[in-house]
Amino acid sequence: MTKTTGNPLALEEQVCFALAVASRNVIALYRPLLEPMGLTHPQYLVMLALWQHAPLSVKELSRLLQLDPGTLSPLLKRLESLDLVVRRRADHDERVLAVTLTPAGQALRAEAERIPPAIVSRLGMPIEELQDLHAMLTRVIDLTRDS
Template sequence: MKDPLLLENQICFKIYTAEREITKLYRGLLEEIGVTYPQYLTLLVLWEDGTVSVKELGRKLFLDSGTLTPMLKRMEANGLVERHRSVEDERSVVISLTNKGEAMKEKAACVPTQLLQRLEMDGEELERLDQTLTTILGRLQGKGSK
């Protein structure tokens, strides 16, 4: 039986370390297009959904408004997004892409492919990893079967 207190047997440490290494890879790729990793994630949501409320963006990215607001202000200052009050509910702030933010999609199109090349993973490995991580996240969030 494995010793549960050895660092090498800690799955959380392996996930944490892998996340840090992948974030380093992303940092290098995203520097080329001029955005940070959280900004890239925000752009992914906006490219997919179009306009989104700050609340919905936070829900999708698992970030609170205290983290999102300064980042969105920087993105707005860089001309990538616009923030405005919702017409339906003035308490809600809505985020949408500018033309520059929309054009960024073309620059970012190569990022996923480059990341996969650097990870040296084939489609089957990636699919298994995706399924495993989806299962773990679902269980941690109380959405999966026990």
Template sequence: MNARAPDLPALPAEEMLRLDNQVCFALHATSRAFDALYRSLLRDLGLTYPQYLVMLTLWESDGLTVKDLGARLRLDSGTLSPLVKRLESAGLVERRRGRQDERSVSVHLTAEGAALRERAAAVPPRVMEASGLGTDELRDLRGMLLKLTERLDATNA
């Protein structure tokens, strides 16, 4: 288990259960705001946010197995398979069965899927602009969120 977090000043019981004092709710509200922002930014690309995450991952590492893609995105196969099927129907990816093991399926970008990367390059700067945060602030925030995720994963293991 990771080192114990520094002691925080105790809040009165009635304050501990206030919605506005919950980190989880702040993260939930932020996630919903990001969803709305990405929905509008990705509309022109014809992608949903989860599909965008799949494409980002494949633009980094084309040809991942569905299992590796799911691990990277923290998605189970029941969630990931329909995403990949929709991307395949849109002509952006193709699935290939393994030659050695037909149970293994890898996902590959099509030429159209690879070309979409150029148009998607406009998305991150627009997200950064909408956030109103600078590069260093976003890097620090991302680092804190990764650390929080790691600690929560360790607690839930």
């Protein structure tokens, strides 16, 4: 545990600072793994959701990723231009835009399976600590979701 300074505005004591720096650093670890796949980290998150749940409506995808549709739309357009996903109006309701994986998008999953163990290795932390960190961050997300 780090020693506190007693200064409530000390940069090194701010949760937001630690989260921001950790987020940047962890995402940077993904970059060299994702570049050969032609994906950015946000695109990778979209693909993870689709590999797990496809087909999905844009609304469902937005909810899963906790992104507003305006942020998600350019990611989907780019993935579509890479021939990884297809967006189509749903047969049951033309107001619903459904996102499905193309064969190339489905095939990319096999390559992506090497990423989680590579990240665990690069972080150099015991898996139990990473699981605890994930649980704590998920709790923070849940507590701040509708704030």
